[in-house]
Amino acid sequence: MSTRLNENGPGCGPARELLNGFLDNRLSARQTWVLEKHLADCPACAQLARQMEQTVSLLRQLDRRDTSDFFMANLHARLDAEEAASPARRSPIAAIREWPTLFLETLDARRWPAVGLGLALTALVALLLMPQQGPVPVPETQPAAPQASINQPLRRNVALSAANPLDDPAAANLLANVGESGGATDAEQTQD
Amino acid sequence: MHADLTLVRRAQANDRAAFNEIVLRYKSKVYNFIARMVPSAQDAEDLTQETFVRAYLSIRSFQSRASLNTWLFRIATNLCIDYSRKNKKTAGLTTSLSADSDEDDEREIPDAVYDPQRILLNKELGAQLEQALLELPEKLRTVVLLYDIEGLPYDEIASIVGVPLGTVKSRLFNARTALRQRLSPYLVA
Numbered sequence: 059m060s061t062r063l064n065e066n067g068p069g070c071g072p073a074r075e076l077l078n079g080f081l082d083n084r085l086s087a088r089q090t091w092v093l094e095k096h097l098a099d100c101p102a103c104a105q106l107a108r109q110m111e112q113t114v115s116l117l118r119q120l121d122r123r124d125t126s127d128f129f130m131a132n133l134h135a136r137l138d139a140e141e142a143a144s145p146a147r148r149s150p151i152a153a154i155r156e157w158p159t160l161f162l163e164t165l166d167a168r169r170w171p172a173v174g175l176g177l178a179l180t181a182l183v184a185l186l187l188m189p190q191q192g193p194v195p196v197p198e199t200q201p202a203a204p205q206a207s208i209n210q211p212l213r214r215n216v217a218l219s220a221a222n223p224l225d226d227p228a229a230a231n232l233l234a235n236v237g238e239s240g241g242a243t244d245a246e247q248t249q250d
Numbered sequence: 251m252h253a254d255l256t257l258v259r260r261a262q263a264n265d266r267a268a269f270n271e272i273v274l275r276y277k278s279k280v281y282n283f284i285a286r287m288v289p290s291a292q293d294a295e296d297l298t299q300e301t302f303v304r305a306y307l308s309i310r311s312f313q314s315r316a317s318l319n320t321w322l323f324r325i326a327t328n329l330c331i332d333y334s335r336k337n338k339k340t341a342g343l344t345t346s347l348s349a350d351s352d353e354d355d356e357r358e359i360p361d362a363v364y365d366p367q368r369i370l371l372n373k374e375l376g377a378q379l380e381q382a383l384l385e386l387p388e389k390l391r392t393v394v395l396l397y398d399i400e401g402l403p404y405d406e407i408a409s410i411v412g413v414p415l416g417t418v419k420s421r422l423f424n425a426r427t428a429l430r431q432r433l434s435p436y437l438v439a
Binding site: 077078081106108109110112113114116117118120121122123124125126129130132133134136137140 | 266269270273274277278281282285286291294295298299302303306307375376379380394398399419422423426427429430433434437438
């Protein structure tokens with residue numbers, strides 16, 4: 059029997075391709091006509107079609123099975139256990155896991171106009187609130203304040219050393235150096 | 251669909267009653283599918299529970315782009331695949347004979363006028379078909395169960411299984427052909 063069904067005559071291939079659609083009533087009028095014409099001429103395909111039809115019909119008549127009477131009670135017990143464990147489990151990891159989803163939901167094409175409008179308004183408000191600034195002032199060259207703050211005590215110290223009755227020649231040299239770095243007049247006055 | 255979405259939104263806001271309603275609405279469909287994907291009735295019940303536990307834990311990630319039906323069947327299908335990987339040696343080859351024989355006793359023949367011979371034949375055919383389904387390769391079985399028994403459209407099945415529409419159609423045809431071959435001694439010539 060099955061060997062007969064495996065025989066291929068002219069038109070058997072295309073007809074068998076249409077068979078699934080035929081079983082599901084998805085063929086156009088023309089396709090149905092082509093198939094029925096072939097089935098009328100080809101006993102092997104006609105038998106295949108009948109048997110396929112019967113198989114599908116049997117499948118659709120299979121009894122439906124249902125859960126046991128304890129299903130809901132058992133499920134709720136499990137959900138309670140999951141909920142009891144949830145604060146520790148859900149808080150950080152679940153929040154991180156949900157981020158991509160929330161982000162993708164935001165990117166949903168249906169929300170693009172609203173998201174775009176929101177971004178445009180935010181940009182406009184930011185622009186209005188931005189403080190008006192003039193040209194950036196160029197800082198003037200500042201005097202060497204740190205240099206002066208170092209030189210003045212140094213000069214004072216050297217002057218004290220120079221006024222030493224032992225008349226230290228090293229102190230005189232130091233005084234000369236300080237004088238070169240801008241405070242010469244002061245040092246000379248102190249020496250005099 | 252709209253009512254489903256309302257329930258989902260409520261469940262996402264931790265409304266347990268709404269989730270309960272979802273379970274009541276879908277548990278039979280999910281179980282009916284899983285019960286023919288795995289050979290043991292107890293395992294089928296456990297996997298159905300696991301499907302809803304996972305749904306509960308990840309309900310916040312559910313997006314309205316897919317239907318709730320598709321989403322639940324996707325979870326169930328993935329669980330069945332995991333199950334069959336774990337039970338590779340026996341999956342698809344053994345049947346829970348005791349469970350099946352109990353169910354056979356309760357099976358009703360919808361269209362039979364009282365004709366003992368016909369009732370016997372239908373019983374035999376039903377049992378043969380259940381066995382033939384279990385022996386189908388998992389990929390073919392998933393598609394034929396979702397289409398011919400659960401009545402889902404091609405595009406939803408493609409989304410659940412994660413294959414193109416053309417693959418769904420060819421798997422369906424191959425599954426039906428394999429079942430016909432298996433049942434051919436009982437079918438009309």
